[in-house]
Amino acid sequence: MERKKKLGVIIIGICIILSIVYFVLPSKNKYLIYEGSASHVNDKKRSDDDTLYIGVTQATDSIHPYKQDNETMDILLKLVYEPLIYINEDTSIKYEIAKKVTLKDNGKEAQVKINTDKVFSDKTTLNADLLIKSYQWFMKQDTAYNQLVSNVQNIKKIDNQNVLFTFKEANLENIKVLAMPILYDQNDKSYYGATFLGTGSYQITNLVNHQEMILQRNEESKDKKQYEKIVLRLIDYNNIDSIINTQEIDMFMINKEDHFDKIKESRAYDVYQFDNKKSGYYLVYNMKDKNAVADLVEGDSFFEKTQERGMYSSGIVSAYIDDNYYSLVDSGNFKDIKVLKIRHDIDAVSIGIYQSLLEVLKGKGIECKEVKDSSYEYENFKEDILIYHGDYNQVLSNKDIEEFYKENSQIEIEEFYNQLEKYLSKKNIMSPLSKETKCVAILTTKDTLNFFE
Numbered sequence: 323m324e325r326k327k328k329l330g331v332i333i334i335g336i337c338i339i340l341s342i343v344y345f346v347l348p349s350k351n352k353y354l355i356y357e358g359s360a361s362h363v364n365d366k367k368r369s370d371d372d373t374l375y376i377g378v379t380q381a382t383d384s385i386h387p388y389k390q391d392n393e394t395m396d397i398l399l400k401l402v403y404e405p406l407i408y409i410n411e412d413t414s415i416k417y418e419i420a421k422k423v424t425l426k427d428n429g430k431e432a433q434v435k436i437n438t439d440k441v442f443s444d445k446t447t448l449n450a451d452l453l454i455k456s457y458q459w460f461m462k463q464d465t466a467y468n469q470l471v472s473n474v475q476n477i478k479k480i481d482n483q484n485v486l487f488t489f490k491e492a493n494l495e496n497i498k499v500l501a502m503p504i505l506y507d508q509n510d511k512s513y514y515g516a517t518f519l520g521t522g523s524y525q526i527t528n529l530v531n532h533q534e535m536i537l538q539r540n541e542e543s544k545d546k547k548q549y550e551k552i553v554l555r556l557i558d559y560n561n562i563d564s565i566i567n568t569q570e571i572d573m574f575m576i577n578k579e580d581h582f583d584k585i586k587e588s589r590a591y592d593v594y595q596f597d598n599k600k601s602g603y604y605l606v607y608n609m610k611d612k613n614a615v616a617d618l619v620e621g622d623s624f625f626e627k628t629q630e631r632g633m634y635s636s637g638i639v640s641a642y643i644d645d646n647y648y649s650l651v652d653s654g655n656f657k658d659i660k661v662l663k664i665r666h667d668i669d670a671v672s673i674g675i676y677q678s679l680l681e682v683l684k685g686k687g688i689e690c691k692e693v694k695d696s697s698y699e700y701e702n703f704k705e706d707i708l709i710y711h712g713d714y715n716q717v718l719s720n721k722d723i724e725e726f727y728k729e730n731s732q733i734e735i736e737e738f739y740n741q742l743e744k745y746l747s748k749k750n751i752m753s754p755l756s757k758e759t760k761c762v763a764i765l766t767t768k769d770t771l772n773f774f775e
Contacts, residue, residue: 351594352642353411353594353595353596354592354593354594355593355594355595355761356582356585356586356591356592356593357592357766358585358588358589358590358591358592358593358765358766359589359590359766360766360767362588362589362590362766363569363590363765363766363767364569364590367569367572367765367767368767371548371549372549372550372551373549373550373551373552373553374549374551374552374553374572374573374768375552375553375555375570375571375572375573376397376552376553376554376555376571376572376573376574377555377556377557377565377571377573377574377575378393378394378397378554378555378556378557378574378575379393379556379557379559379575380392380393380394381394381531381532381533381534381535381554381555381556382394382529382531382532382535383531383532384531385516385517385529385531386517386518387517387526387529387535388403388465388503388505388518389463389464389465389466390465390466391466391467392466393575394535394554395466395503397554398503398520398522398526399501399503400522401522401523401524401537401547401552402520402522402524402525402526402537402540403503403504403505403520403521403522404418404419404440404503404504404520404521404522405418405419405500405501405502405503405504406418406419406420406423406434406436406453406500406501406502406504407420407423407497407500407501407735408501409497409498409501409739411596411597411599411640411642412640412642412643412644413599413639413640413642413643413739414736414739415735415736415738415739417437419436419437419440419448419453419504419521420434420435420436420437420500420735421435421436421437422434422435422734422735423435423500423734423735424732424733424734424735425496425497425727425730425732425733425734425735425738426731426732427731428492428724428727428728428731429489429492429493429496429723429726429727429730430488430489430491430492431486431487431488431489432486432487432489432496432499432500432735433480433484433485433486433487434484434485434486434487434500435483435484436448436449436450436453436483436484436485438482438483439544440521441521441542441543442506442508442519442520442521442542443519443520443521443525443540443541443542443543444506444508444519444542445542446506446508446519448504448521449482449483450479450480450481450482450483450484450485451479451482452506453485453504454477454479454485455507456503456504456505456506457471457474457477457502458477459505459507460502461474467502469495470495470498470499470502471499471502473489473490473491473493473495473496473499474487474488474489474490474499475488475489475490476488487499487500492723492724492727493723494715494718494723494726494742495715497735497738500735503520504520504521505518505519505520506518506519506520506521517529520540521540521543522540522543522545523539523540523543523545523546523547524537524538524539524540524543524547524552525537525538525539525540532556533555533556534553534554534555534556535553535554536551536552536553536554537551537552537553537554538550538551539551555571557571557574559577559580559581562580562581562584563584566584566585566588566590566591567588569590569765572764572765572768573762573763573764573765573768574762574763575760575761575762575763576593576761576762576763577761578595578631578759578761579631581763582761585763590765590766591763591764591765591766592763592764592765592766593761593762593763593764594761594762594764595633595759595760595761596759596760596761596762597633597635597640597641597642597757597758597759598757598758598759598760599639599640599757600713601711601712601713601757601758602632602635602711602712602714602754602755602756602757602758603629603632603671603672603675603709603710603711603754603755603756604638604709604710604711604714604717604752604753604754604755605619605675605679605707605708605709605710605752605753605755606700606703606707606708606710606717606751606752607706607707607750607751607752607753608703608704608705608706608707608708609659609662609706609707611654611655611656611657611659612654612750612751612753613651613652613653613654613750614653614654614655614656614659615654615679615683615707615753616647616648616651616654616750616753617653617654618679618682618683618686619679619682619753619755620636620648620753621634621648622634624678624682624755625755625756627674627678628671628674628675628677628678628755628756629671629674629675629755629756631671631758631759632756632757632758632759633756633757633759634755634756635754635755635756635757636648636649636754637743637754638714638743638746638747638752638753638754639714639739639742639743639746640739640757641757643739643740643743644740645740645743645744646743647743647746647747647753647754650743650744650747650748651747651750651753656686656687656688659688660687660688660689661688661689661690661691662683662688662689662690662691662706662707663690663691663693663704663705663706663707664676664679664680664690664691664692664693664705664706664707664708664709665693665694665695665703665705665707665708665709666692666693666694666695666708666709667694667695667696667697667709667711668694668696669711671711672709672711675709675755676690676692676709679707679709680692693705700712700716700717710752714746714752714754717751717752718751722749722751725745725749726741726742726745729741729745730745
């Protein structure tokens, strides 16, 4: 009996140690595709711990950078201009200024509870009035968000902490209205004279159009980041060799095809790959039993045969979503199917997908009839299958969106994309094949993961 007790204590001890190791040791990042070596970082960069230099290809062209939707603004959303919610790479939702968001009335309303502990960099506390004022500014201006805010019918203050968004119509883009930057114009009399403030962990202290932007820690923010200063600097890819060799820029986007080999030769940078949520390849169906085809195109092996670029996507809304399409879709069969008509574009990827699909369908005793079309039109196509490249949102009809919201008449915002993936797998309107990608190189001694995860 004593021996069993000792054995039990030992097992419990091992479990505790393993738990500590699991939580303390760094885990392999799912976006990491190449890991550099700290020994190849020069001494000057190793000692420069207080400043992070980020290279961007699209610098701001005015004192109002939030009018744009580009690479620079992606960074500012994470660091300066916190939105109500932030949509992560895997489409999980992170609350920023909001504490809770509920989509109601079949997608036509969003009830938002805001975090009134948030403070702008001039010590002004966020409230419902300032939140509404920020959205009203965007509704009056010519910005990259015009199409999004055009569907906002009204924003009503319920109390100091709660607001209600009413949309003209329910669509899948309404969630992105809640991911817009929240601004504070600290000087109404000088409307165009100053860059507005945000509630993020940094504030803009210097801005030189088309050149550089300097961010300093926002002392009012409770989220204290590692770096005291961040410099966003316009870079020229014609000088990519100099950028890599001098290591003056700590973090920058790369073209995988043109720059990846040079990055690996330098061995000083880690490279992370992210999916482009807006664009990918899909099979769109116009046939009764679609699930059987989905079974044939699932997995890296099919992707590797058909494409050299992009990344295999196991989900429609994201390449990384946990409850992904193929884990949710029901298996099907090819009973009574003898012939399938397949339409595709004339680009190399589409042809490659068609040829691989032809091969696997032949193995099932099914004849394929090919229809070539360079228009990429998906509306009312007559064939059984369309090989489609673009945004999955564009394929969904108003009826699909109406049905989704009918099934989810009230939904907590954190569950939005998970529920959408489940709906798409149940309806099986399309199957994901791949996502286009973007790659970021980061000096291996710089800790920047918390900026974009």
